[in-house]
Amino acid sequence: MSGFGNVMNCPIVRTSHDSVTFCTPEAFRSIYDTKANVQKARQYGIWPKELASPNTFSVIDKEKHARKRRVMTAAISESAVRTSEPFVFQHADRWGELLVGDRKNEWSEPRNMSEWSDSLVFDIICDLCFGRSFDTKTPGPNKLRSIPHDILQFLIFAYNVIYSPFADIWLWMKPKGLDKLMLSQMPSSIKQYLEFVDASVRQRVEEENAHDENGTEPTRKDMLHYLIHARDPETGASGYDFVELREETDLLIVAGFDTTAAVLAALFFYLVQNPHVLEKVQHEVRSAFKHSEEVRSGAQLAACTYLRAAIDETMRMNPPSASDMLREVLPGGLRIAGTNEIIPPGINVGTPLYALHHDAEIFPEPFRFRPERWIADKNNVESIESVQRAEAALFPFLMGIRGCPGKSLAKMEMLVISSRLLFSYDLRGEPGDVMGAGRRNLIWGRRNKSQFQTKDAMVPLRDGPMVQFRPRA
Numbered sequence: 463m464s465g466f467g468n469v470m471n472c473p474i475v476r477t478s479h480d481s482v483t484f485c486t487p488e489a490f491r492s493i494y495d496t497k498a499n500v501q502k503a504r505q506y507g508i509w510p511k512e513l514a515s516p517n518t519f520s521v522i523d524k525e526k527h528a529r530k531r532r533v534m535t536a537a538i539s540e541s542a543v544r545t546s547e548p549f550v551f552q553h554a555d556r557w558g559e560l561l562v563g564d565r566k567n568e569w570s571e572p573r574n575m576s577e578w579s580d581s582l583v584f585d586i587i588c589d590l591c592f593g594r595s596f597d598t599k600t601p602g603p604n605k606l607r608s609i610p611h612d613i614l615q616f617l618i619f620a621y622n623v624i625y626s627p628f629a630d631i632w633l634w635m636k637p638k639g640l641d642k643l644m645l646s647q648m649p650s651s652i653k654q655y656l657e658f659v660d661a662s663v664r665q666r667v668e669e670e671n672a673h674d675e676n677g678t679e680p681t682r683k684d685m686l687h688y689l690i691h692a693r694d695p696e697t698g699a700s701g702y703d704f705v706e707l708r709e710e711t712d713l714l715i716v717a718g719f720d721t722t723a724a725v726l727a728a729l730f731f732y733l734v735q736n737p738h739v740l741e742k743v744q745h746e747v748r749s750a751f752k753h754s755e756e757v758r759s760g761a762q763l764a765a766c767t768y769l770r771a772a773i774d775e776t777m778r779m780n781p782p783s784a785s786d787m788l789r790e791v792l793p794g795g796l797r798i799a800g801t802n803e804i805i806p807p808g809i810n811v812g813t814p815l816y817a818l819h820h821d822a823e824i825f826p827e828p829f830r831f832r833p834e835r836w837i838a839d840k841n842n843v844e845s846i847e848s849v850q851r852a853e854a855a856l857f858p859f860l861m862g863i864r865g866c867p868g869k870s871l872a873k874m875e876m877l878v879i880s881s882r883l884l885f886s887y888d889l890r891g892e893p894g895d896v897m898g899a900g901r902r903n904l905i906w907g908r909r910n911k912s913q914f915q916t917k918d919a920m921v922p923l924r925d926g927p928m929v930q931f932r933p934r935a
């Protein structure tokens with residue numbers, strides 16, 4: 463059996479008294495396929511601020527989840543993603559101008575791409591949710607700028623509880639007053655963020671109601687427009703009530719911003735670390751289009767196979783959700799393909815994505831950034847079989863009914879943002895900068911200087927790289 467086993471020799475690991483991880487693509491499918499006899503583990507119950515109001519991500523019951531998910535799918539459908547693209551252009555183009563700054567034909571000041579990607583993606587997701595831009599990417603005072611940081615603090619806290627031995631005690635105490643205590647003790651920044659979501663949703667509901675009463679159409683249909691009007695496609699019943707609308711909007715912001723921003727930061731790290739890759743993606747994008755305004759989704763961008771491979775390779779090296787996402791086996795048990803194991807009900811199972819994505823049998827030289835591994839052509843050393851083997855083991859968005867519904871939106875954002883920037887600007891790593899890279903004086907596993915270092919907290923904690931920009935020569 464393959465797996466992280468090539469590195470640590472342990473494809474099956476018992477991670478706690480009731481949890482086991484399996485690290486092969488076959489096992490992954492057994493666990494996360496829509497038909498798998500599992501549900502999200504009880505630990506997901508720690509996420510909701512109040513046990514009674516889980517969202518699509520944190521709800522455990524399969525039937526309740528199915529209804530929420532059907533409604534949410536309407537808000538981030540393929541057509542909703544297509545109508546979002548022009549807003550992504552606006553933000554990406556403004557971002558490029560800000561990155562370059564006012565040193566016209568010289569290299570800009572070094573930019574910390576983790577911070578800059580956070581503010582860009584946060585502005586985009588808020589614009590797509592609320593139809594308003596909060597412009598946290600523009601320097602200067604902005605009381606909303608700390609929100610991405612505040613959200614991250616909450617995620618770190620929740621993650622540490624979920625993967626700790628205290629998770630069950632926490633869950634037991636939640637309905638017994640812990641929820642209320644936590645709400646009262648919540649840091650003021652998080653309270654402000656939640657008030658901001660509440661007020662924004664309220665305002666959008668009023669606007670949409672006014673349109674319905676006057677028989678008018680909003681000039682712009684954002685995600686909340688779709689969420690407010692969504693009907694359950696199976697039953698025809700109305701979609702979400704107000705509390706659900708608020709919780710789902712909060713989820714779209716949290717799930718939609720940190721993941722995508724993390725991939726962008728890592729992509730810039732690998733581009734400046736690998737000048738031959740940077741040169742190749744730049745050449746590809748600049749040959750595909752004549753003017754920057756033409757850089758958009760479509761056949762030409764789809765044909766930028768090397769850039770798309772670089773993004774896939776980034777998500778292989780640094781999957782935003784790196785740990786095992788726990789699933790509880792239901793009555794009847796679960797057979798894990800490729801093993802002789804039938805897991806009894808009540809046990810948590812999962813596949814640690816980071817380990818799977820670094821399996822040397824599937825991804826030779828797993829710690830090397832090599833977009834070529836995704837492209838089979840006659841000039842390439844990769845065979846069709848090795849590309850197919852790799853594709854069958856890349857799961858940054860998970861799979862199945864609990865896989866990521868924002869996959870198309872995220873892919874569009876990452877491709878559009880990177881291609882527009884690469885088309886118009888040259889970039890390089892700040893000379894001498896090592897921010898984000900592994901270093902010899904760090905612990906085992908963190909010494910690879912050509913790998914972007916992140917720390918898992920449900921989303922990746924990250925810093926750097928420092929990158930400089932200038933208009934293309």
Ligand code: HEM
Nearest residue numbers: 518519717718721722782783787858859860864866868872
């Ligand atoms: C590169 C970007 C992204 C990656 C790698 C990613 C990855 C994932 C993964 C692995 C899960 C499963 C988590 C678990 O079960 O614990 C997930 C769930 C989810 N994601 Fe994403 N995501 C990304 C972007 C987005 C975006 C842009 C949105 C929406 C705006 C989004 C919305 C969601 C939602 C709502 C769920 C919960 C689904 C459910 O439980 O039914 N994600 N995502």
